[in-house]
Amino acid sequence: xxxxxxxxxxxxxxxxxxxxxxxxxxxxxxxxxxxxxxxxxxxxxxxxxxxxxxxxxxxxxxxxxxxxxxxxxxxxxxxxxxxxxxxxxxxxxxxxxxxxxxxxxxxxxxxxxxxxxxxxxxxxxxxxxxxxxxxxxxxxxxxxxxxxxxxxxxxxxxxxxxxxxxxxxxxxxxxxxxxxxxxxxxxxxxxxxxxxxxxxxxxxx
Amino acid sequence: xxxxxxxxxxxxxxxxxxxxxxxxxxxxxxxxxxxxxxxxxxxxxxxxxxxxxxxxxxxxxxxxxxxxxxxxxxxxxxxxxxxxxxxxxxxxxxxxxxxxxxxxxxxxxxxxxxxxxxxxxxxxxxxx
Numbered sequence: 378x379x380x381x382x383x384x385x386x387x388x389x390x391x392x393x394x395x396x397x398x399x400x401x402x403x404x405x406x407x408x409x410x411x412x413x414x415x416x417x418x419x420x421x422x423x424x425x426x427x428x429x430x431x432x433x434x435x436x437x438x439x440x441x442x443x444x445x446x447x448x449x450x451x452x453x454x455x456x457x458x459x460x461x462x463x464x465x466x467x468x469x470x471x472x473x474x475x476x477x478x479x480x481x482x483x484x485x486x487x488x489x490x491x492x493x494x495x496x497x498x499x500x501x502x503x504x505x506x507x508x509x510x511x512x513x514x515x516x517x518x519x520x521x522x523x524x525x526x527x528x529x530x531x532x533x534x535x536x537x538x539x540x541x542x543x544x545x546x547x548x549x550x551x552x553x554x555x556x557x558x559x560x561x562x563x564x565x566x567x568x569x570x571x572x573x574x575x576x577x578x579x580x581x582x
Numbered sequence: 583x584x585x586x587x588x589x590x591x592x593x594x595x596x597x598x599x600x601x602x603x604x605x606x607x608x609x610x611x612x613x614x615x616x617x618x619x620x621x622x623x624x625x626x627x628x629x630x631x632x633x634x635x636x637x638x639x640x641x642x643x644x645x646x647x648x649x650x651x652x653x654x655x656x657x658x659x660x661x662x663x664x665x666x667x668x669x670x671x672x673x674x675x676x677x678x679x680x681x682x683x684x685x686x687x688x689x690x691x692x693x694x695x696x697x698x699x700x701x702x703x704x705x706x707x708x709x710x
Contacts, residue, residue: 399602399604469615470654
């Protein structure tokens, strides 16, 4: 039996709606919670970094600036939860997953390498709790977002990465005394907004 | 005009195919996400997938991840090609009849695009 034009139009409408919903579902489900998680980590850690006293903690031979202690406490569980979200919550899995994991490893490995290379020439305790190295490390995940966007994970990731790098630099150069709270509000805030927006995108699709 | 895949034309199976179409090569969608996205039950989705798999239109892979079984769905090469043909036939029917497009049912009034053989196309029914 031949298809009527109404039936064809209805079918195409159905296809378009589901296709659109699927694109949003596959692009935003998973990253949404990761953005929210890291938004919370940034807001909490940067706020404490701004307001904690500028003291050095000593643990035997090991010393650590009190201001970066929140990062040491929050980063390991946040990384673990991020990996779990990526493995368990994403709507799709594919060959890109491993590639993206390697990208993050390479970028942070590169940042770690340079920190180690510079270590003998710096006051290590001050280095970790200074705005410039903090700005450098904060832009590493943004570089990863940009590259993921270029690989087709969503153009919004390019804009998220670029705008957060720009905000980081603006805070660093214009408000150095308030850099950490700037990062808490604009960096952490941007991640939270990205997370909430992503969540709405796939849930309302 | 009637030269299209009747298996795909069934509304639920058409939605399943449309949901799998945006996946990149090598990507697979989790069964649970496909079920939730299309608001189907396990049994309903499973039955339609069996039919589509029997005709080599989709691939169903079952794997154990952290000792838990997970099912992944993707379009087969034949499924992709049949779906593209199906869309082409429907577009042909509408073009031939010069039908006035119906308003998009997608949120925000945006016109969703369907990618057929790498070309971004808006279904005729959504043009205008």
